[in-house]
Amino acid sequence: MRAYTPKDDVQKKSYYTDRFWVAPQVAKSEVSDDAVFAADLEAIKAKFDVLDAYIQVEQMVVVINANDNYAVLELLKNDREYTQLSEMSAIDWLAQEGKFEIFYQILSMAKRKRIRIKCKIDEKEAIQSVEKLFRSADWSEREMYDMFGVVVNNHPFMKRILMPEDWEGFPLRKTYPLQGDEFAAWYEVDRIFGKEAREIIGPENRDPARIDRYDTKRFSRLGHEVPFGADISQGEPDTPLVYQEQEGVFMIDKFDAEKSVVISDRHR
Amino acid sequence: MAQHQVNYLKDGGLPVALTTIDKVVNWGRSNSIWALTYGLACCGIEMMASGASRYDFDRFGTIFRASPRQAELMVVAGTLTKKHAEFIRRLYDQMTEPKWVISMGSCANTGGMFNTYATVQGVDRVIPVDLYLPGCAPRPETLQYAVMMLQQKIRKEPASRAQKPKRLM
Numbered sequence: 001m002r003a004y005t006p007k008d009d010v011q012k013k014s015y016y017t018d019r020f021w022v023a024p025q026v027a028k029s030e031v032s033d034d035a036v037f038a039a040d041l042e043a044i045k046a047k048f049d050v051l052d053a054y055i056q057v058e059q060m061v062v063v064i065n066a067n068d069n070y071a072v073l074e075l076l077k078n079d080r081e082y083t084q085l086s087e088m089s090a091i092d093w094l095a096q097e098g099k100f101e102i103f104y105q106i107l108s109m110a111k112r113k114r115i116r117i118k119c120k121i122d123e124k125e126a127i128q129s130v131e132k133l134f135r136s137a138d139w140s141e142r143e144m145y146d147m148f149g150v151v152v153n154n155h156p157f158m159k160r161i162l163m164p165e166d167w168e169g170f171p172l173r174k175t176y177p178l179q180g181d182e183f184a185a186w187y188e189v190d191r192i193f194g195k196e197a198r199e200i201i202g203p204e205n206r207d208p209a210r211i212d213r214y215d216t217k218r219f220s221r222l223g224h225e226v227p228f229g230a231d232i233s234q235g236e237p238d239t240p241l242v243y244q245e246q247e248g249v250f251m252i253d254k255f256d257a258e259k260s261v262v263i264s265d266r267h268r
Numbered sequence: 269m270a271q272h273q274v275n276y277l278k279d280g281g282l283p284v285a286l287t288t289i290d291k292v293v294n295w296g297r298s299n300s301i302w303a304l305t306y307g308l309a310c311c312g313i314e315m316m317a318s319g320a321s322r323y324d325f326d327r328f329g330t331i332f333r334a335s336p337r338q339a340e341l342m343v344v345a346g347t348l349t350k351k352h353a354e355f356i357r358r359l360y361d362q363m364t365e366p367k368w369v370i371s372m373g374s375c376a377n378t379g380g381m382f383n384t385y386a387t388v389q390g391v392d393r394v395i396p397v398d399l400y401l402p403g404c405a406p407r408p409e410t411l412q413y414a415v416m417m418l419q420q421k422i423r424k425e426p427a428s429r430a431q432k433p434k435r436l437m
Contacts, residue, residue, distance in 0.1 A: 163386070164351045171385055180385030188353035188388050204389040205378070243416050249423065250291045252299075 028054040036113055040080050048072055059114045066102070066119040070128045073104060073117065077133055082106040082115060085134035088141070090148045092174045094123060100150055102127055106134075126151040147172035166191075179206055293427035297340075297366065298419040300329040304339035304363065306356075309346030311373040311405040318408040328415055336362040341418070342395070343411070347375035348388040360395045368422070370414050371397045374404045 005019075031041050031053050037060040041053050044062060048071065052063040064072050076082040087105040094100070097120070104117040121127055129152045131137045141152045142161040149170035152158060160167060168183045169176055179185075189201050212219060216230050224236045248254050303325075307315050319325045319332050333339045336359045348356060360369070371391050374380030377400050379389035391397060398421065401414045 176385070178384055184350070184385040187350045188394055191354050192357045192394060201393055204393070206383060206389065242420075243413075245420060245423065250287055250295050252295075 026056050028056050031055055031060060034060070036111055037115075040076070040082075040113075040115065043075065043080060044072060047075065059116055061116045061118060063118045063120075066121045066125070066127060069102070069104070069117070069119055070130055070133070073106065073130050073133055076106060076115065076117075080108070081110045082108045082113075084109065085130070085136050085140075086114075088130075088137060088144070090144050090150050092148060092172065093120075095174055098123065100148060102144075102150070104130070121150070126153045128153050129155040131155055146170070149173070164191075290427045291423075294423045294425070297427065298422040300331075301341045301368075301415065301418065301422075302331050302333050302339050303341040303343050304336055304359065305332045305334055306342055306359075307345045308348060308352070309373075309375060311345035311376070314405045314408055315343055315345040315372065315411060318411045323408040323412060325412070325415070328412070328419070330415055336360075337364065339363055340367050341370065341415075342367070343370045343372050344376045344391045344395075344397075345372040345405075347380070347382055348391050348394070349386050350388055351386070353388050353394050356391065357394050366422075366425075368398045368418055369395055370399045370401055370411075370418065372401045372411060372414070373406055374402065377402065380404060 032038050034055060037055060041050070041060065041062065044050055044064070048068045049065055050062060051065070052061075054061055062072075073082075073085075084107040085104060086107050088103060091101040091103065099120040099122055101118060101120050105114065106117065107114050119127075127150060129137065129141055131141060132154075138156070139161055141155055142157070142159060144150050145152055145158060146160040146162050147170055159165060163171065164187075167187070169181055180187075185204055186195075186198055189195075189197055193201070214231075214233050216226055216232055217228060220226070221236075223238060223240065225239045226232055226236050230236075244252075244254060305315075307313070317323060319330075325331070330341070336342075340363065342360060342363065344356065360367070369391075371377050375382060375387070376391045379387045381404075383389075388394060399414050399418055401410060403410055406414075
């Protein structure tokens with residue numbers, strides 16, 4: 001029998017969730033199936049510990065110790081022709097394992113092969129920068145720090161890249177709420193007007209479906225526009241769409257269909 | 269006698285127009301609304317289309333300026349992120365009085381579909397807005413209508429007195 005998991009909150013979610021969904025796993029195969037990858041793996045294994053290695057979707061995945069990340073990538077770049085770092089980032093497994101997974105996606109244009117190097121670090125642990133090897137790691141590592149709070153050692157410019165520099169919290173962590181925490185909710189108010197303006201400006205409206213029929217500060221009905229903040233609980237007058245004031249505008253002639261001329265010869 | 273009465277308030281054939289200072293000033297203001305280019309997202313494309321030849325904002329006297337010192341209308345076209353909020357406020361403060369703001373599109377009005385930590389939930393949390401323009405994205409005709417509504421609003425305001433400064437708070 002399937003282990004019981006509480007499903008109380010399913011009704012409260014605004015989106016569809018399939019409670020019986022199981023994350024599909026792409027089939028893995030042995031590294032020895034591919035001669036090129038097998039040779040690369042041998043080269044890594046000769047110098048470093050390899051925790052796991054397999055082929056998935058025609059790419060070799062190698063799990064190594066986090067301390068070896070720079071040396072392994074250096075080996076692959078200089079000796080094994082993997083000259084490009086196409087992508088790198090972190091994955092938040094803090095809830096499941098208490099660790100971040102760091103992955104480096106590298107590409108060899110000569111061999112037409114891709115390898116993914118993976119390693120795991122603790123939440124408070126730092127990782128060695130690979131910016132000296134791959135210039136593309138510069139911004140990727142900054143983004144990793146910005147979004148996950150993974151500190152990178154020996155990085156030339158370890159600052160946030162997407163969020164403001166005085167931001168608190170790391171938005172891509174699973175524990176970070178999508179609509180932001182207390183700090184995020186008041187960020188622009190605190191920054192521009194100061195904390196004392198919070199009461200005057202008020203909290204954000206985070207309910208996109210909120211409609212108040214008689215609220216004339218936030219809502220208006222086309223054809224029934226009234227002044228800002230007017231009381232319409234007794235009904236509101238019709239206001240047909242007009243492009244100009246009824247009495248006309250100073251020094252501007254109003255269009256009159258009677259006086260207009262239809263040009264029959266457009267080349268005249 | 270009565271046949272030769274002259275209506276002195278009419279021009280009487282002379283090249284003279286009698287009016288009030290308010291109307292003259294407002295006529296000038298409402299027909300030369302120079303807008304600050306503020307395209308933040310896809311609404312900016314519609315704003316650019318409004319300025320280009322097919323929809324032709326120039327005939328309203330609306331000319332896009334790249335400097336807040338030369339602009340009196342700010343069309344906030346697109347998603348305002350929290351990181352950017354302080355800059356929009358600074359640019360708004362740099363605009364000279366009188367100044368107006370059109371909030372263009374759902375994102376600028378309420379945050380729109382971006383109900384997230386990084387988006388300001390409506391630019392009216394940061395700067396005072398005169399006109400909210402619904403749509404995602406509003407078509408250029410909608411922006412034109414908004415400018416015409418703004419012209420009507422300007423004509424209603426007293427021009428001869430100092431404008432009441434708009435304050436968010």
